[in-house]
Structure formats: C-alpha cells, structure tokens
Amino acid sequence: MLETLAKGFRAARQRLTGVAELTDDVIEDALRDVRLSLLEGDVEFRVVKRFLERVREAAKGKEVELRAKSKEYGTKTITPEQAFIAICQDELIKMMGPVDTEMRWSSGKAPTGFMVVGLQGSGKTTSVGKLARWIEKTHKKKPLLVAADIYRPAAVEQLRTLGRQLDMPVYSAEGKDPVQICKEANEAAAAQGCDVVIFDTAGRLAIDEPLMQELDDINKAVTPANIFLVLDAMTGQDAVNVAETFNNRLDIDGVIMTKLDGDARGGAALSVKEITGKPIKFLGMGEQLDKLEEFRPEGLASRILGMGDIVG
Ligand SMILES: Nc1nc2c(ncn2[C@@H]2O[C@H](COP(=O)(O)OP(=O)(O)OP(=O)(O)O)[C@@H](O)[C@H]2O)c(=O)[nH]1
Ligand SMILES: [Mg+2]
Incomplete structure (x- = not known):
C-alpha cells in the first residue's frame, strides 16, 4: 500500500x-x-x-x-x-489535515441523514454498510439503510444482504423513484424507531446531468445532515476531478476513500483536501464491514514516509 x-x-x-x-x-x-x-x-x-x-x-x-x-x-x-x-x-x-471526522447530527426529533454518493463501483454500498456499523457501535444509534439505487438490478438485494449481516432494517420500494423512496424512508425511520437514515444512491458519472439532478432533488427533499462522497483510491487523479465536480454540485461534507488496501498509488488521498477543501472522513481498507478507519493525516503521512503507522 x-x-x-x-x-x-x-x-x-x-x-x-x-x-x-x-x-x-x-x-x-x-x-x-x-x-x-x-x-x-x-x-x-x-x-x-x-x-x-x-x-x-x-x-x-x-x-x-x-x-x-x-x-x-x-x-x-x-x-x-x-x-x-x-x-x-x-x-x-x-x-x-486537520483531522475532521465529525459528523453532523440533526437537532430535534428528525432522524439524521447520511447521503452516500459517487461513481459506479466506487464502493458506495459497501461503505454504507461499514458506516452503519460504525455509527451503531461508536454513536449508539439505530440506522435504517435506504435502497435508493433503482437502476442496477441487483442493487436492492445487495443492500438487503448487508442489512441481514448487520441486523439492521432496509427500506426499499419497488416502482418508485429515488426521491420518493428517500422521502418515505425518512418517515419509515421514525415509525421503526431509527434515528439515523443512510441513503445508498446509484452510481453515476458527474457529467450525467439527469442523474446529477436527481441527487440535487434528493438533497432538497430530505436535506441529509451529511453528504459523503465515496472515492476509489485506485482511480488516482480522476478521483480528484470527480471530487471537484461532485463538491461543486452538492457541497459535500467529506469523503470516504475506498480500496486503499489494494495496490492503489494513493495520490488521491493526498490531493483531495488540497483541491476541494473537504476532508477525508474515513478510509476503506478492505471489503469486510469492519474495514473502515477514521482518517488520521498523521497516520497516512507516517505510512508514506515509511515510519510505520503512528496511531493517533
Ligand atoms: N479492497 C477493497 N474493496 C472494496 C472496498 N470497498 C468496496 N470494495 C469492493 O468494491 C466493489 C464495489 O463495491 P460496491 O460497494 O458495490 O460499490 P458501489 O459504489 O455501491 O457500486 P454501484 O452501486 O454499482 O455503483 C465490491 O467488490 C466491493 O467489495 C475497500 O475498501 N477495499
Ligand atoms: Mg451500490
């Protein structure tokens, strides 16, 4: 790595x-x-x-x-x-840096929303599962996972499987559009006693105007407290361009950088904050649900400088 x-x-x-x-x-x-x-x-x-x-x-x-x-x-x-x-x-x-792994929590009774966005195959759905597990463990909250990807045939089932592994409820609705699904999920969360809602959106290209508009619409409809962009570290400089366009459009809160466990060259991790001003919140370090690390610039710098990982 x-x-x-x-x-x-x-x-x-x-x-x-x-x-x-x-x-x-x-x-x-x-x-x-x-x-x-x-x-x-x-x-x-x-x-x-x-x-x-x-x-x-x-x-x-x-x-x-x-x-x-x-x-x-x-x-x-x-x-x-x-x-x-x-x-x-x-x-x-x-x-x-600086370290910024804070999440925003909604005040009042409404559940806290996390919208997870990014390119196809970047690791969104996996990251939704990891994030849900993290939030449950660290913040003692009850997440509801929302299947807002209606385009890829197996997407809903993939999220359901994750829900079963995590023993967490999944909201999906056949025949409805993503904006509607996300709105209804917010209501379903309240009914099921969930205080966190994580929206797993479909993969899309930043140049795909109708699909980018859909993200705008979901954002307006449910105003999630957190928008996290998932970036595949293996895609290098492209990941940085993606970050720039998604951020300009959605004003994201932070990045989840995935696949840093592979032979990623790692340049994206170094560049994202400098170019977008938005912090990396988490690193994806493997396919399993526990392979999520809070991002520590010191830790990554030490790895790059060959000093071994200094925790903290
Ligand atoms: N090695 C490694 N693999 C990962 C990581 N995160 C996700 N993957 C793998 O990447 C592939 C795609 O992951 P998904 O979570 O389905 O990606 P997605 O962005 O939801 O894909 P679409 O919904 O099709 O756009 C899967 O094989 C995952 O196991 C990671 O941190 N490390
Ligand atoms: Mg997915």
Whole structure:
C-alpha cells in the first residue's frame, strides 16, 4: 500500500544519509526524488507543485537555521536527513489535515441523514454498510439503510444482504423513484424507531446531468445532515476531478476513500483536501464491514514516509 509514494521519500532519505549539510543542491536533489514518486503515485499535478514549493521553502529556512546553530554550538542537533523528513511530514499533514471526522447530527426529533454518493463501483454500498456499523457501535444509534439505487438490478438485494449481516432494517420500494423512496424512508425511520437514515444512491458519472439532478432533488427533499462522497483510491487523479465536480454540485461534507488496501498509488488521498477543501472522513481498507478507519493525516503521512503507522 502506498509503495509508489513511499519510494520517493525513501530515495530522498537515502540520498541525505551521511550528507554533512543541508545545502541548496542537496535539497533540490531530494526534491527531485520526491517529485518523481508523487507524479508516479498519481498525486494531482497542482498539489505536487505546491507541496514541493512548501517543502523547498521550509528546507531552505532550516538550512539557514542549522548553519547558525552549528556555528553557535559547534555540533549538529539534527541531521539533514532528519530535518528534511520532518519537514515533509509536517507539510503532508498540513495538506491532508486537520483531522475532521465529525459528523453532523440533526437537532430535534428528525432522524439524521447520511447521503452516500459517487461513481459506479466506487464502493458506495459497501461503505454504507461499514458506516452503519460504525455509527451503531461508536454513536449508539439505530440506522435504517435506504435502497435508493433503482437502476442496477441487483442493487436492492445487495443492500438487503448487508442489512441481514448487520441486523439492521432496509427500506426499499419497488416502482418508485429515488426521491420518493428517500422521502418515505425518512418517515419509515421514525415509525421503526431509527434515528439515523443512510441513503445508498446509484452510481453515476458527474457529467450525467439527469442523474446529477436527481441527487440535487434528493438533497432538497430530505436535506441529509451529511453528504459523503465515496472515492476509489485506485482511480488516482480522476478521483480528484470527480471530487471537484461532485463538491461543486452538492457541497459535500467529506469523503470516504475506498480500496486503499489494494495496490492503489494513493495520490488521491493526498490531493483531495488540497483541491476541494473537504476532508477525508474515513478510509476503506478492505471489503469486510469492519474495514473502515477514521482518517488520521498523521497516520497516512507516517505510512508514506515509511515510519510505520503512528496511531493517533
Ligand atoms: N479492497 C477493497 N474493496 C472494496 C472496498 N470497498 C468496496 N470494495 C469492493 O468494491 C466493489 C464495489 O463495491 P460496491 O460497494 O458495490 O460499490 P458501489 O459504489 O455501491 O457500486 P454501484 O452501486 O454499482 O455503483 C465490491 O467488490 C466491493 O467489495 C475497500 O475498501 N477495499
Ligand atoms: Mg451500490
């Protein structure tokens, strides 16, 4: 996982090991290693550019500071390698952070809505199941799952199966349109004592105007407190474009980034916050329902920098 990204930082680190001083030349060489692997790892090109600029600036500042210190004390407190990697870590965390895994809860008696949207096959329905399990466990709520995908033949049955596995109710209605289904589900939730409603919408392309309009209509009809966009990490820069268009249209609250357990190059995870301003809330780390992690920029930065995962 994230091996492509990790490679460049490892190369930079090796290059800096044993180097006596952080100089302009050394910084540029290390940045070149990092740049290559960011591009190869499918980080959005604007993000690559900004990241490298920030690291360069901070590293030059550090260069001056270290030189002054070594004059003053005659010894070095940290090595160029440590200094460079610490700067990269800082900038990675700033770019993906701050941590924001909050959810909004509806005030009053109405159930809290979560609308889950995204491209076909991105992992929406699976994420609906994972999210429901998470909300039940962490927030002690009772979710109702809503089958709002009326287009893919097996979609309703897939959600029903998830409902059985989770022992949670599923709302579906044959022959009705998604807007109607979502509205009715809100009422059904109240009747069944559910205080959370999770809408599993159909996969769609951002350029499919009628289907995007349908999401607008659902949003207006049920005003879910949370709109989460599901992005497949394997789709790299495309995922970032998708995030931009869905966000412009729906003003999403956050992202669930799926399939980071695979051989995803991981660039999307680095780029989404910087480009859309919207946080990643969760990471999908496998097909099973317990494979959902709250997103921690520090954790991902450590994985990328090959420091092992630092929890917290
Ligand atoms: N490895 C891995 N596979 C995942 C993850 N999330 C979902 N999948 C798999 O991705 C495939 C598609 O998942 P779905 O949840 O059906 O995707 P969807 O977005 O609902 O698909 P449509 O409703 O057809 O648009 C399934 O085979 C899932 O098991 C994840 O985090 N990791
Ligand atoms: Mg689905």
